Amino acid sequence: MEQQQTTxxxxxxxxxxxxxxxxxxxxxxxxxxxxxxxxxxxxxLEGIRHVVVFYSDGAPVGCGALRQFDDDTVAIKxxxxxxxxxxxxxxxxxxxxxxxxxxxxxxxxxxxxxGKKQPEAIRLYQKSGYETIPNFGQYANTExxxxxxxxxxxxx
Numbered sequence: 001m002e003q004q005q006t007t008x009x010x011x012x013x014x015x016x017x018x019x020x021x022x023x024x025x026x027x028x029x030x031x032x033x034x035x036x037x038x039x040x041x042x043x044x045l046e047g048i049r050h051v052v053v054f055y056s057d058g059a060p061v062g063c064g065a066l067r068q069f070d071d072d073t074v075a076i077k078x079x080x081x082x083x084x085x086x087x088x089x090x091x092x093x094x095x096x097x098x099x100x101x102x103x104x105x106x107x108x109x110x111x112x113x114x115g116k117k118q119p120e121a122i123r124l125y126q127k128s129g130y131e132t133i134p135n136f137g138q139y140a141n142t143e144x145x146x147x148x149x150x151x152x153x154x155x156x
Contacts, residue, residue, distance in 0.1 A: 005090075006055045007097050012048035016060035020053070024063075024080035028115075048077070050105075052097045054090055061085040064094040066102055069111055074102040076112040079121065091124045099152045108153040113139050114146055122146055 010017060050066035062081035069075045076098055081090045102110055112130070114121045130148035139145040 003057050004055075005093075007093065008053050008055070009097075009101060010051045010053060012046065012051055012065065014051060014053060016053050016055075017051050017063050017065075020060055020063045020080055020082070021078055023082065024078065027080075027083075050074075050098075050101055051078075052094050052101070054081075054094050056085060056090075062090045062094050064098050066098055066105075068107075072107060073109040073111055074098075074105075074107045076110055079112075079114075086120070091121075092128060095124065095128050099150070103152050108151065109149060110152050111136065111147065111149045114148070116144050116146055122148075125150075 012018070048065045048067060052064050053060050054062035062085065064079040065077045066074045067077050076095070079091065079094065081094070099110055110130075111133070112125065113135070114125065116122075125148050128150070130150045133147050133149045134140075135142060135145050135147045139147055
């Protein structure tokens with residue numbers, strides 16, 4: 001029997017999103033170790049108006065969010081897929097939905113930061129057309145960070 005898969009657009013107030021983010025933060029605390037408090041302060045949820053939650057058979061299994069970086073650019077934030085659902089293309093679907101939404105909102109570029117201890121995330125972004133750029137903003141002097149960028153003008 002084929003699984004029912006749906007994606008919804010919501011906000012950071014969504015309970016399913018918040019539950020997924022709790023799992024993400026627990027995983028990142030393990031992966032990032034002593035660096036986790038540094039990253040955690042840049043991942044506040046309050047006021048995020050563009051959130052995507054991915055459902056499989058009615059259960060929330062993945063998420064991601066957009067935040068404005070500047071007038072032309074959004075930052076992809078809080079990407080997560082539950083461990084037991086990884087490797088099935090869900091992360092790529094979430095990313096495509098976020099990029100489409102950003103293009104609909106008039107943004108032309110998407111940037112993101114991920115940790116070097118998340119090689120599967122880096123591979124997802126590379127496969128999705130993201131290119132490594134110099135670390136920006138608060139990540140400029142952070143060795144564990146990898147920053148990436150993609151032009152999204154033609155997506156919508």
